[in-house]
Amino acid sequence: MKLPSLTRRPRRVSRAVLAPLFAALVLAGCATAPAIDPAALPVAPPAGFKEGDGRWTTAAPAEAQPRGAWWKAFADPALDELVERAGQANNSIQVAAARLAQARALVRAADANRAPQVGLGAGASRGTEAGAGPAATTLLSAGASLSYEVDLVGRLRATSDAASLDARAREALLQSTRLLVQADVAQAYLVLRAVDEERALVRKTVVAYRDTLKLTERRYQAGDVAELDVARVLTQVAATESEALALDRRRAELEHALAVLVGAAASDFQLPMAGWATALPVIPAGVPGTVLARRPDVSAAQSSMLAAQLRVGVAQAAWFPDLTLTATGGHASTELGDLFQWSARAWGVGALLSLPLFDGGRREAGVQNARAELDAALAGYREQVLVAFRDVEDQLSALRLLAEQSEAQSRAVASAARATVLSDSRYRNGLVSQLDLLDAQRSELANRRQALQVRSAQYQATVGLVRALGGGWDIADAQRAPAGVVGAAQARAAGG
Template identity: 60%
Template sequence: MKTTLTSLVAALVLAGCASVGTVDPAQLPQAPAAYKAQSANGAAALTASWWQPFADPVLDDLVARAMAANTSVQAAANRLAQARAALGGAEASRLPQVGLAAGAGRSSTPGQPVPQPATQYNAGLSLAYELDLGGRLLHERNAAALDVLSREQLLADARLLVQANVARGYLALRALDAEREIVRGTVAAYGETLSLTEKRARAGDVADLDLARVRAELAANEAEALALDRRRLELETALAVLLGEPASNFRLAPTAWATALPAVPAGLPSELLQRRPDLAAARSQLQAAQARVGVAQAAWWPSLSLTAQGGGVSNELSNLLRSGAGTWGVGLLAALPIFDGGRREAGVNTAKAQLDGSAIAFREQFLLALKDVEDQLGALTLLQQQGEANARAVSAASQALKLSDTRYRNGLVSQLELLDARRSELANKRAALQVRSAQYQATVGLIRALGGGWSSDAGVKLAGV
């Protein structure tokens, strides 16, 4: 029997000494040497307030309001406060626990001919301290600290996401305002054409079919202008939600779109990708899962607690603190589970599986982040070329419309040619505007993908596993 117990204790100690689960760095994704799509433009590095180089005071104000009242940011801050409170509890469990107790009781002494009730008073100070033999408390504290770090990084990511969404929503709204002006200008032009056609119809110079065509084009563009108004309303209410304000009270007056477009510098270092706060949070969660493997493995160690108490007991309250009434005691409490049906082993396996899951989640997050950067860099390169082609198309379409209008007024071409030229100019102007809007959206997307810009001293850097 003695040999069996000795072997069992040795196995438990060896299990407790087992190394904490680790992640092979080779299994984690690494930053690429260079991105496939790189801008050839030179530009100054963005500051921590990455939206300021857009040089738009309205955008600055909207971002400030969102940071003060956005509910997603407030929720992330609340989760951080909860994680910090949990860390405080984990740190407290590693410290001695001191308590003070006092009480009074009344009882009778049995065995007496006439039992005499008596009152007994007691007061004492107690101390308890758990010896962290297997490092369980330390691992719990480290995991809680990493949870706090992860929540801090997720709060930074929530702020960055809200800032990017505010910028995207605002820039989309300004682009829509510009598009509405183009469409309304076209509606006014069709109105002039309709007036001219009606005059010529009354004079018998054009057929009723030509008049019907112009009216149809005018009505179609009026409907398109109303559709853009509806879309603007949706963008405006979405901005209100981001700002944490009631949609009914939020208004953003249309103005000229004069927002600057920051140029992307050439040769962005791939290391910038790793300072993304969501990636930093994913790695902190991976490290926390690693620490919790240590917590599960420490369950194989015996639990050992030291206790001490001192105080006094007396039948008289006035004698409670006298030396003759003093009592004291010390104790050592050890506990070692012998058979638990495999619960501790299952706990270790669960923690290791969760560690593997965290590693997979980190790898997936990294690959998605790399995709975001490549998508936005590639989009900016192609959008620049597309914008140049659109500019040539707008110039040619405007020249064609000018010539067609002059020839139509002089009766040299049919109305169909004029209407076709106007449709072509409108389509090319709107396409050019949409490409310009996409350039702004891709720039904000790239800033978001890089964790807040392309300055090497901004953002959150990842700690090693």
């Protein structure tokens, strides 16, 4: 018994060897992935976004384009440093990068199945042979082997293409994770700065209340006011100090969240308090709504759908024959010294055509499973496109309404501040009660805090719009995008 091996191909192959190949080609025909009904794909993008006043339009896919350092538009060095740290040490990004490496390895494995398989081997066996008597013999062998599976119906090619699409989806998900982390860092940092500003406002108000308390105590000692007035001011001071402590707790939580995002231990991470000098960038009108062009999650959903489409064809290919060609060559001998003699040479070629006839419905179940996966991927793709449009519309409407709200709130702050000044003057002159002054101070504090919260919401909506657009808002980059994502998906789906 010899080890199959290979040294060279024979010059001629008999008709008996070629006949199974021709029969397989006749039987197999062409098994391709099914075309997707264009009506099942996402609806065509609208001419413009509802919240854009006709100046925001959709654009073509550009998921491979760089997103740019969009956070630098906020002109905050501390934010720049945090985003850079997160890009290097964030664990979610590292997990997504590892998943991408895994997907690329699977692509290489799928490609390897389409290439010839070559091996070297050597072996030794001892035993008896039928008809040769009871005496045991030793057989030594050494040689090479080659096998190659003929891709009759494109099954191996479809498997490789599906793996490539999976890798493309993983690459898009890595981009999505990076964008998500960048947005999370920016939003957490901006909320923290808003809390810093609010803390400063509340503590300043506490100081003002204490001054009012001192004045009220002096007037109480002079007999001008009752003890009830002192109790009221004491209550206001304590309540405002409690609010300041709540903001301290909120800041600590935000600082800990930032630590996780930048890959640092919360115990070792500290962000000093600073003034809120971050610029509020304005995304210019006329920037294309690149929700389908730059959003990596939409690109990933599309790639997953196309990969599922190809796997339906792979499952259908199980109904057709498999053809494997083999060639062996080497030497075999019962004596080690004669192993590499010319007379010990041996070779062979073969072709194996296999076709299961009955499998209890396994192949049909595989096709049904692949079709169900395609239906799920198609529905997921449609959902992702709809969510993308919703995200852009949400942030556009939020920015528009927040701008109007900020203007109205500014007027409220100015009026409340004027009311406090007038109430304080009239209270010191004994013209109004202490309750009137406290009401005016409370109203001013509430309106100033509300103005800070509206300003913070504007920053959050700006970052949210960047995320919804899939990154930066460079008009030139967006206009260089190729054909639309929905149109491209329709073309590839229809073409199988």
